[in-house]
Amino acid sequence: MATRGERLTGLLYFVLALILIASVASFVTWPQSTPAKPPPRAIETTNRIFLTKEQIRHAAVEDSSLGEVASLLKVSAPMRYGDFRWDDHKVPPGQVWIRVDLKRQTLSIFRRGHEIGTAVILYGTDGKPTPLGTFSVLGKSEKHYSRTYDAPMPNSLWLANDGVAIHGSDIRWGAATHGCVGVPLKFAALLFGAATVGDRVTIIP
């Protein structure tokens, strides 16, 4: 006659044996299962992420303006205020397109579908919002000084006749503009050099 403790120990052994058997069985059955198709990933080089056809198609469905994007600059970590990336190495000359993403607080400049620069931006407050939509660069002024706001606005790309521009600004957390799009000062100079009058600028909310 087994005691109560012995019976309990026996039950414990039985349960443990069951678990062991189940784990071994699961190991055995794995090679037989069909291998899952890995999801498509972008082709990455040292500084650039080339999008796959499927990704481009998906992007076009999500946002029609993104259908033209062929590659992005590799940004490994979230950018901080005042950060920017610029790399137009081996990017062929062609149509330049600027995309301003207010929700993500970023600006990207594309040439022939390849991103050549990206930066953290400032945009208008709720009282003086940045206009949304598609614009074209109406004019450029390298050394603009705003009399209205008593502030230098170097490397301005004018988007509208009422004073809205993309210009160099002191990018820091918590700041906002009077409706313009502020970019880091060094980035503004690069952007000024790359963009020409008539280039398309898309500002999305």
Place this chain on the structure above:
Amino acid sequence: MIKRLSRRSMIALGAFASAGLVPVAAVLTYGDLEQISSWTPPETLSMLLSDRSPGKRTSATLTKTKAAKARELARNLAPHQRALARNLVPQQRALPKVQPAKPNPSFGEVLLGQPPATLIAAAPAALQVLPPIALAGTSPAIGGIFIPPAGGGGGGGGGGGGPGPVAEVPPPTTVVTPPANIPAVPEPATWMMLLIGFFGCGLMVRRSALGRLQAAS
């Protein structure tokens, strides 16, 4: 000895089993180990763009565009732009012209001089309309505080005038109203308390009975 051995073996077996439990749990969760090993989050363009974003804006105060800020900005400019920016920063500030305030004679008269005759005439008439007010709780023997009607009139009003009849406000009678809803059936908490008490009684009876048995034996 046997006991210690069995305990040791049990510990070893338990460790081994728990190690084997990990893949079992993984399979139960994901269904396929092949998928687990090669699983990578699917990347879309919008996800790639979101990854670089500093996040949604939480605070938005307008940029200060005063001279100090402009100077700070000029410091961050490229050397060829710095000279220009320095010229653009205002070096001096024009102060507004300060003039001594002139006293306004008409304003002073109204404040410091005699009030206009129309106001004096209107004051007693307005005061007589107001009913006398007595504070509640004061006994008639002591006499209530009241504002007498301005019988005397005069400058400022309310100076003279005899005491008028005191209007008493009866003390408020407190009526205790019962709560609107008294549940007909006891609440679960009440039931729980009843049951706990019942079990407690049972336990006490049982204990005393056992004690009596032990004392007898």
